[in-house]
Amino acid sequence: MIENKKNISKVLIYLLLFVWALIVLFPFYWMVLTSVKDTAAYNNEKVPAFFTMKPTLANYVKAFTEVSLGRYFINTLIFTAATTGLMMLVTIPAAFAFARLEFRGKNLVFALFLSLMMIPNELVIITNYATIVNWGFQKGDLTYLGMILPSVTSVFYIYLLKENFEAIPNELYNAARVDGTGDLKYLLKVMVPICQPTIVTIVILKVIECWNSYVWPRLIARESKYFLVSNGIQAIRESGFGRQDIPAMMAAVVAVSVPLIVLFLMFRDKIMAGVSRGGTKG
Amino acid sequence: MKKNNNLKAWLYLLPAILFLGVFMVYPLIDVFFYSVEENYHSISQTYTGVGLGNFGHVLSDPYFIQALKNTLLLVVITVPISTGISLLIALGLSSITALKKAFQTIYFLPYVTNTLAVGLVFMILFARTEYTDGLINTLIQSLGFETVDFINGPYWAKMLVASLYTIWVVMPFKILILTSALASVNQDYYKAARVDGASSGRIFRKITLPMISPTVFYLIITGFIGAFKAYSDEVALFGVNLNEAGMNTIVGYVYDMLYSDKGGYPGYAAAAALVLFAIVFTITYINLKFSRDKVQYM
Numbered sequence: 001m002i003e004n005k006k007n008i009s010k011v012l013i014y015l016l017l018f019v020w021a022l023i024v025l026f027p028f029y030w031m032v033l034t035s036v037k038d039t040a041a042y043n044n045e046k047v048p049a050f051f052t053m054k055p056t057l058a059n060y061v062k063a064f065t066e067v068s069l070g071r072y073f074i075n076t077l078i079f080t081a082a083t084t085g086l087m088m089l090v091t092i093p094a095a096f097a098f099a100r101l102e103f104r105g106k107n108l109v110f111a112l113f114l115s116l117m118m119i120p121n122e123l124v125i126i127t128n129y130a131t132i133v134n135w136g137f138q139k140g141d142l143t144y145l146g147m148i149l150p151s152v153t154s155v156f157y158i159y160l161l162k163e164n165f166e167a168i169p170n171e172l173y174n175a176a177r178v179d180g181t182g183d184l185k186y187l188l189k190v191m192v193p194i195c196q197p198t199i200v201t202i203v204i205l206k207v208i209e210c211w212n213s214y215v216w217p218r219l220i221a222r223e224s225k226y227f228l229v230s231n232g233i234q235a236i237r238e239s240g241f242g243r244q245d246i247p248a249m250m251a252a253v254v255a256v257s258v259p260l261i262v263l264f265l266m267f268r269d270k271i272m273a274g275v276s277r278g279g280t281k282g
Numbered sequence: 283m284k285k286n287n288n289l290k291a292w293l294y295l296l297p298a299i300l301f302l303g304v305f306m307v308y309p310l311i312d313v314f315f316y317s318v319e320e321n322y323h324s325i326s327q328t329y330t331g332v333g334l335g336n337f338g339h340v341l342s343d344p345y346f347i348q349a350l351k352n353t354l355l356l357v358v359i360t361v362p363i364s365t366g367i368s369l370l371i372a373l374g375l376s377s378i379t380a381l382k383k384a385f386q387t388i389y390f391l392p393y394v395t396n397t398l399a400v401g402l403v404f405m406i407l408f409a410r411t412e413y414t415d416g417l418i419n420t421l422i423q424s425l426g427f428e429t430v431d432f433i434n435g436p437y438w439a440k441m442l443v444a445s446l447y448t449i450w451v452v453m454p455f456k457i458l459i460l461t462s463a464l465a466s467v468n469q470d471y472y473k474a475a476r477v478d479g480a481s482s483g484r485i486f487r488k489i490t491l492p493m494i495s496p497t498v499f500y501l502i503i504t505g506f507i508g509a510f511k512a513y514s515d516e517v518a519l520f521g522v523n524l525n526e527a528g529m530n531t532i533v534g535y536v537y538d539m540l541y542s543d544k545g546g547y548p549g550y551a552a553a554a555a556l557v558l559f560a561i562v563f564t565i566t567y568i569n570l571k572f573s574r575d576k577v578q579y580m
Contacts, residue, residue: 013374017381020371021388023450027403028391030417034406048417094298103291113298116306120562122511122536122555126316126548127309129540153301183290212396214514215533219541230398230514237402238522246406253399264394268387275393276458 031257035059035250042247059251069252071225072232079147079217079228080210086152087206088199094158096187099165100173117155124150129219138220146220147228151213157202160277164198165191201274204267211260229256316552329549336553345538346554349530352516355441356448356531357509364449364456365501371453372460373490386461393454401518404447408432433520440520440529447515452508456501463497464490499573503566510562513537532558 034042036055063069097103098110128150132138137146168191176186192199214230221227224235236252264271316322317336319329340346371389375382392400408418410431419429432439467490475485491498513533516524524530525538532554539551 010378013377014381016370017374017378017385020367021385024388024391024453027400027407027450030407031400031403034403043413046414047420048414090297090301093294097291097294101287101291101294103288106291109295113302116302119306119310120507120511120559122533123313123559124306124309125536126540126551126555127312128305129546130548131304131309149301150305153298153305155302158298208394212398214398214517215537219537230396233396233398233402234517234522249402250406253402256399257395260394260396261391264391265387268390271394272386272390272458275455276462 028257031250031253034247035254037247039245039247059245059248060255062245062248063252063255066248067232067236067252068224068227069229069232069236069255072227072229073255075144075226076211076228078144079151079213080207082144082148083151083210084203084206086148087154087157088203090152091154091157091161091202092187092192092199095161095165096183096191098158098162100191101183113155113158117159125216125219132220138222143221143223143226147217147226151210151216154206157206160202161195161198164195168194197270200267201270204263204271205274207263208260208271232256313552313555316548317556319549322547322549336549337557340535340550340553340557343550345525345530346532346535348525348528349532349535352441352444352529353510353512353531356444356512357506359441359445360448360452360509361502361505363445364452365498365505367449368453368456368460368501369498371457372464373486375457375461376464386458389457390454392451393458397451397514398518400451401447401515404443404450405433405519408443410435434527437528440527443519444512444516444529447519448509448512451515452505456505459497459501460494463494467493496573499569503569503573506565506569507562510558510565 033051036057036059037049037052038054038056039059041052041054098106098113132146132150135146136142137149172190173186176190181189212230213228214234217228218231218234221231224232227235233252233256236249318332318334320331320333320335322329375385378385407416409416410419410429410433415423415429418432423429430436430439432443471489471493472485475489480488511533512531516529516531516534520527520529524534530538536551536554536558539547539554
């Protein structure tokens with residue numbers, strides 16, 4: 001009797017979990033399915049078909065030739081690489097200073113840094129926009145700088161890395177000093193390699209954030225040749241073939257989604273651990 | 283030596299201080315100035331006076347009122363529902379072993395997808411065009427109900443899709459956090475309760491819920507903050523011109539005021555952003571105060 005009741009609740013639990021998995025996966029299935037449907041056949045479907053017998057890759061060719069999806073990819077790669085690289089250059093020394101160096105006002109400065117974590121982006125974006133416009137960084141190739149510079153800083157990552165640096169035993173640092181190893185050398189040769197897992201996590205989380213950025217790059221990129229993928233997808237929907245050619249649009253959507261999904265499947269545990277420590281989306 | 287060390291520390295901090303100073307601290311102060319400078323003109327950088335005119339304008343702007351209403355509705359609908367469902371799913375996940383990892387991987391997928399891109403999939407699923415009814419309307423029809431265009435149709439339909447998509451997007455974070463909170467509850471409590479013959483409902487109410495209540499409140503607070511900043515999800519579903527669709531949000535209003543061919547209205551944008559901040563701040567404060575009375579912190 002009790003055994004039976006237990007089985008029924010097990011079945012209900014699995015049912016719930018399967019249903020939610022279906023809800024999560026279905027949009028992905030639908031975008032892949034639609035992206036391989038023939039455009040003419042798709043437009044003739046008054047009732048959408050759940051699968052297709054004649055998959056075609058023509059939509060992917062269209063997505064990369066008829067609109068500048070390739071260009072949007074390159075822009076996004078440049079933006080992501082530069083922003084993430086600069087962020088590491090800013091974050092690692094700052095985390096090191098807070099974790100290992102002694103200086104006057106350290107606690108005060110650190111508290112100020114932490115309080116900046118609470119500032120919503122919407123409050124600072126107005127002046128940042130004016131700043132970038134004043135510097136002329138939304139004209140021509142300078143647009144890249146305009147998109148990158150305000151996106152660099154992430155106080156949370158400084159905090160995360162500082163905690164990690166502090167976990168390294170002090171003896172190591174003192175021994176290195178006795179050996180005459182300079183701070184910078186110690187940081188690069190000892191601390192960074194030891195904290196590599198955290199650094200990788202930070203890099204991945206930042207890459208995800210950059211790949212998905214939309215509002216700030218849209219504000220700054222005036223010409224479509226500087227669009228990132230999010231912005232590009234939106235442009236395809238508004239003025240490209242979006243309205244007439246849904247399968248081609250879905251091919252673009254798949255192309256934009258695949259890189260992050262691959263990254264996620266490769267670094268699943270790191271990403272989930274990193275997000276549960278400090279992600280805020282949601 | 284000591285002085286040398288001081289200088290060196292500031293050198294290491296210099297890049298961070300420069301970036302934060304220019305793009306966070308200065309703008310944070312500046313936004314207050316923008317908000318009280320009336321009729322600011324961005325090209326000549328002049329303004330006619332100092333006062334609360336921008337706030338008056340924003341609060342009486344029908345577009346802002348609409349955006350405020352949409353945002354509040356989204357918050358009220360999506361935060362409780364997404365928190366509730368994710369709690370159910372996290373409880374389910376923590377009670378199984380087979381397939382657990384596979385489920386967790388699948389549930390996390392929406393977190394790593396591009397909102398703009400996947401939003402378009404939701405758009406074609408829910409839209410009704412002259413060519414096709416779309417999948418959702420086909421289902422509705424087969425159940426014997428009237429079809430409805432969820433993308434360009436009535437307000438409630440648009441709000442429904444926006445809410446569903448928002449929930450779909452925010453669930454991964456909540457499930458992840460709740461699952462790890464449940465995993466960290468000391469198993470001894472459960473063992474003791476089972477020895478005492480407590481029912482599973484009672485165990486949930488008396489042990490699980492109190493133990494994870496700080497996490498639930500954390501999720502409610504971050505959920506409120508996140509939902510108040512809704513914007514890109516709506517762009518993905520309804521296009522860039524959200525005012526025309528009647529689906530704009532407060533953040534969308536801020537951007538619209540900034541991004542204008544006429545040179546923009548940073549004063550209005552600043553006022554709207556500060557109104558948003560005031561709302562979020564107040565709600566977070568109330569939440570924290572409420573949670574201090576109700577939540578058991580370990």
